[in-house]
Amino acid sequence: MKTLQTMLLALTVLWATVALPAAGEVNLFGWSEYVPQEVLDGFTKETGIKVNFESYASNEEMLSKLVAGGGAYDVVQPSDYTAEVMVRRGMLAPLNFALLPNRKNIAPDLLDLPHDPAGKFTVPYMTGTVGIVVNTEKVKTPITGYRDVFQPQFKDRLVVLNDNRELVTWVLYSLGLTSSDVSAASLAKVRPILAAWVKLVKVFDSDSPKTALLNGDVDIGIVWSGEAAILWNENKKFKYVLPVDGAHLFVDTLCIPALAKNKAAAHQLINYILRPEVSKLISDKFPYTNPNLAARQLLTADQLANPASYPASGKLETFRDIGKAAAEIDKLVTDLKSAQ
Amino acid sequence: MSAPANSMIEIRGVTKRFGSFTAVNDISLSVREGEFITLLGPSGCGxxxxxxxxxxxxxPDAGSILLAGEDVSHLPPYRRSVNQVFQSYALFPHLTVRENVGFGLRMQQVPAAAAAERIREALATVSLEPMADRFPHQLSGGQRQRVALARAIVCRPKVLLLDEPLSALDAKLRHAMQLELKHLQRQLGLTFVFVTHDQEEALTMSDRIAIINHGRIEQLGDASEIYHKPRTPFAADFIGQANLLSVTVLSRHATTARVRLDDGLELTVSAAELPAASQTALISIRPEKIHISKRPIAADNVFSARIQEEIFQGATDQLWLVTDQGTRLHALVANESAMNEAYHEGERVYCSLHLDDLVIVQSA
Amino acid sequence: MLAAPIPPPLTLGDRRRPGWRAWALITPMVAWLLLFVIVPTAILFVYSFCERDEVGGVIFHFTWENYQRVLDPVYLLIFARSVGYAGLTTIICVIVGYPVAYYIARATEERRNRLLLLVMVPFWTSFLIRTYAWITILKQEGLLNGLLQSMHVTTGPLSLLYTPTAVVIGLVYAYLPFMILPIYGSAEKLDNALIEAAYDLGAGPLRAFSAVIVPLTMPGIAAGTLLVFVPAIGMFAITDLMGGAKVPMIGNVIQNQFLQARDWPFGAALGVVFMLMFAVTYGILQSRLARPKS
Incomplete structure (x- = not known):
């Protein structure tokens, strides 16, 4: 075992050496399909710093790579609950606010969330919600919450995120509980309801749930708000509804790993992204909720009127890290999906 | 037109083309029941x-084939009562010797007990009973050949077809198998159609030989007829060896005629089948039929020649002679007595040709 | 090959020590095997006996727990279902692929090369893109439904996408070439005289096929089965994209352990069991082939 660890360490060191950034380079480890290329190009053009972009498809994937020994990344993009773990484990470097003057553009209430109180380690990149999209041409009954969606009459007409924690959270909301209440007792209550819900779904898709709706394969979806916003732009028949039983806000952040080699360039890049005109570019391409108030000023009336991008809502909770319960949830959903 | 009573195979004007190439060109042939007929010819002859x-x-593209009086021209192979021994033997590698031999019986749904007995019999016929449970790859070439034979005869076909079945064997085994096949054919009374390019094989085994060239039968006859009376230059040359001499007819008599070789040497030949005077013809003489003597002799067509080359071959001597007029002849003499009649290069000898041995193979 | 003669046993004279050249020649392969097969497998094996921490890291502390979880009925059922789908895929691939492979093997050389090229052309395009193409064909307002309705075969659109049928179509499509190529390989080597011999001995086309052609191309069928069955068990992209991720396959479960549940040790244990299954399948097929028909 010792040998194995040594070998892994050796491999890591080797990797790190190979990937060691030159002075004028910054390594960004970000979500796939989330950072417009023109933003990176603009940064390089202005500063001469080359951006090496590597992407991941889930928080867990990013975390695994970092845990396995990634000192080579200068900027990462964890979501709220993942950022919480990283803060707790000391994996993130505190931000130097002096180097981030554009941080002032961010909505103040988003700089003080449970995963990073006082916003010492993270700064929001984009935020969004998970809500219901209804094809109003096909569905005439009013849909307001999860229980309206998961009805026998909509069997095989639903697309939902292929995300186990999301599925469980929706049931928790419908039971009047919070997303962090994943005790064995709560999960026992979730099980029978979720079992019935899973049977009604036609497609589970996290990557592009809008496809099934656009293709006409399904009529209702529970999807990322950005996907819903694109659907709305495509055709106004796709209405976005924030479930009345409860919804959560997700905050994707920008932060700097504790082991980053080029922290100066990392700050430069984050500050560049926080510029209103740059942040606007992101909104244009990925119509999530922009946390950058100055950038919102630059958006068109149409963009701001998109109910999926900017839904009317009170203050929503964010996901918290649930530790090993993730495995329980995974087993629960796998079991229910498999049993149908 | 009906087949003769004892005719097993009737081939009537059969033609087969592959694209623009005519492989079989209007061949007709009748084979008797129990006959061993050999189709002999060079590769690509059809x-x-x-x-x-x-x-x-x-x-066939044209013509018809009758088997025991029934027109089978358009029947698929599995509906014909003929079986074949393939050149490569084509034994099924995944089956044992017993299963290979029993394959045809299985296809005919012969009851198991009867099949077992017939397989045993067939294996006994080719002396392979001890090998029954081996796989083909565990057998020698000769043994595989016997399995192929047993597999074909166990079905009791009306006709057995053999496609150069001995070509893959070494010379010694081949000779043994030639005799064995001949005996087997007599014993079973089966009609054999044997394909070979080996003239010696053909002469040894066949009742009749059909010499095939360019898709046609050049000559059909028994071994001795084919050998002694070749009817075409190709037949003369392909079977055994022959000196082919081009001649001009000088004069014809009652039964004989006088001809002159291109080099001026004059010979007396049998007049039958010879064209009129001043016409040309091709005559053939076998090397062993050139009689050679060191002293002048009284016989037909005597002339003198010089030994240009001599090759000692044990039982025989190959001699290349040049006549005084300059014609090259190939002769073969038996080494009857080692000492007194040995021939040497450069010696002058007397040759005589019997007029019956001079065969007209082509007339103008 | 069954038909291959048994090689003669090695005599002492044959037993030469491999020289440095031989070592030099196999070094790249050994290095490749070591780095990309042995080491990852060893890591997987070690991980499968470890515990996870809350972040998803691996704690080197011995436990059987992961294997106990593998034996949980939830996962056994998924294993069984994956095997079922893979089995069905393999059977369809044999039925569809055999005639194609046989036809190609019997075609003239020029035509054969052209047909083989056609079999391989799909590999020039990314697998995911080809799968998306199937989504375009099968979706509710897709090409197939449009065609069926314009030909008045069906009145309303059929639900084709996101069904088990779609998953099987996707699997068969993805793996068919892996069945065709090995069968082609053994059919091409098949001596035509053997087929003629079967006809000559009274076998009609069907009997010749079942008694001679199939047994002699069995090595190709077996290789194809292995190449289709084993990867089909572990396939996850097709179940996600064409099956709507509704019914999890073992590949999805393993993928989830690494990408969602942050449970590498359990994923590793599933992977190890999966590999064992492969080895057992392979062993059974090999012994079937090695034992000649009695």
Whole structure:
């Protein structure tokens, strides 16, 4: 075992050496399909710093790579609950606010969330919600919450995120509980309801749930708000509804790993992204909720009127890290999906 | 037109073309029941195609094939009562010797007990009973050949087709198998159609030989007829060896005629089948039929020649002679007595040709 | 090959020590095997006996727990279902692929090369893109439904996408070439005289096929089965994209352990069991082939 660890360490060191950034380079480890290329190009053009972009498809994937020994990344993009773990484990470097003057553009209430109180380690990149999209041409009954969606009459007409924690959270909301209440007792209550819900779904898709709706394969979806916003732009028949039983806000952040080699360039890049005109570019391409108030000023009336991008809502909770319960949830959903 | 009573195979004007190439060109042939007939010819002459037409692997473009009086021209191979021994033996590698031999019986749904007995019999016939449970790859070439034979005869076909079955064997085994095949054929009373390019094989085994060239039968006859009375230059040359001499007819008599070789040497030949005076013809003489003597002799067509080259071959001597007029002849003499009649290069000898041995193979 | 003669046993004279050249020649392969097969497998094996921490890291502390979880009925059922789908895929691939492979093997050389090229052309395009193409064909307002309705075969659109049928179509499509190529390989080597011999001995086309052609191309069928069955068990992209991720396959479960549940040790244990299954399948097929028909 010792040998194995040594070998892994050796491999890591080797990797790190190979990937060691030159002075004028910054390594960004970000979500796939989330950072417009023109933003990176603009940064390089202005500063001469080359951006090496590597992407991941889930928080867990990013975390695994970092845990396995990634000192080579200068900027990462964890979501709220993942950022919480990283803060707790000391994996993130505190931000130097002096180097981030554009941080002032961010909505103040988003700089003080449970995963990073006082916003010492993270700064929001984009935020969004998970809500219901209804094809109003096909569905005439009013849909307001999860229980309206998961009805026998909509069997095989639903697309939902292929995300186990999301599925469980929706049931928790419908039971009047919070997303962090994943005790064995709560999960026992979730099980029978979720079992019935899973049977009604036609497609589970996290990557592009809008496809099934656009293709006409399904009529209702529970999807990322950005996907819903694109659907709305495509055709106004796709209405976005924030479930009345409860919804959560997700905050994707920008932060700097504790082991980053080029922290100066990392700050430069984050500050560049926080510029209103740059942040606007992101909104244009990925119509999530922009946390950058100055950038919102630059958006068109149409963009701001998109109910999926900017839904009317009170203050929503964010996901918290649930530790090993993730495995329980995974087993629960796998079991229910498999049993149908 | 009906087949003769004892005719097993009737081939009537059969033609087979592959694209623009005519493999079999209007061949007609009748084979008696129990006959051993050999199709002999060089590769590409059409003999194998003719065999495949008999087997049913090809269908004729023209003409018809009758088997025991029944027109089988368009029957698939599995509906014909003929079986073939393939050149490569084509034994099924995944089956044992017993299963290979029993394959045809299984296809005919012969009851197991009867099949077992017939397989045993067939294996006994080819002396392979101890090998029954081996796989083909565990057998020698000769043994595989016997399995192929047993597999074909166990079905009791009306006709057995053999496609150069001995070509893959070494010379010694080949000679042994030639005799064995001949005996087997007599013993079973089966009609054999044997394809080969080996003239010695043909002469040894066949009742009749069909010499095939360019898709046609050049000559059909028994071994001695084919050998002694070749009717075409090709037949003369392909079977055994022959000196082919081009001649001009000088004069004809009652039964004989006088001819002159291109080099001026004059010979007396049998007049039958010879064209009129001043016409040309091609005559053939076998090397062993050139009689040679060191002293002048009284016989037909005597002339003198010089030994240009001599090759000692044990039982025989090969001699290349040049006549005084300059014609080169190939002769073969038996080494009867080692000492007194040995021939040497450069010696002058007397040759005589019997007029019956001079065969007209082509007349103008 | 069954038909291959048994090689003669090695005599002492044959037994030469491999020289440095031989070592030099196999070094790249050994290095490749070591780095990309042995080491990852060893890591997987070690991980499968470890515990996870809350972040998803691996704690080197011995436990059987992961294997106990593998034996949980939830996962056994998924294993069984994956095997079922893979089995069905394999059977369809044999039925569809055999005639194609046989036809190609019997075609003239020029035509054969052209047809083989056609079999391989799909590999020039990314697998995911080809799968998306199937989504375009099968979706509710897709090409197939449009065609069926314009030909008045069906009145309303059929639900084709996101069904088990779609998953099987996707699997068969993805793996068919892996069945065709090995069968082609053994059919091409098949001596035509053997088929003629079968006909000559009274076998009609069907009997010749079942008694001679199939047994002699069995090595190709077996290789194809292995190449289709084993990867089909572990396939996850097709179940996600064409099956709507509704019914999890073992590949999805393993993928989830690494990408969602942050449970590498359990994923590793599933992977190890999966590999064992492969080895057992392979062993059974090999012994079937090695034992000649009695």
């Amino acid at each position: 003999k194998t195609t003719l065999l495949r037409l008999l087997a049913g692997f090809e269908t």
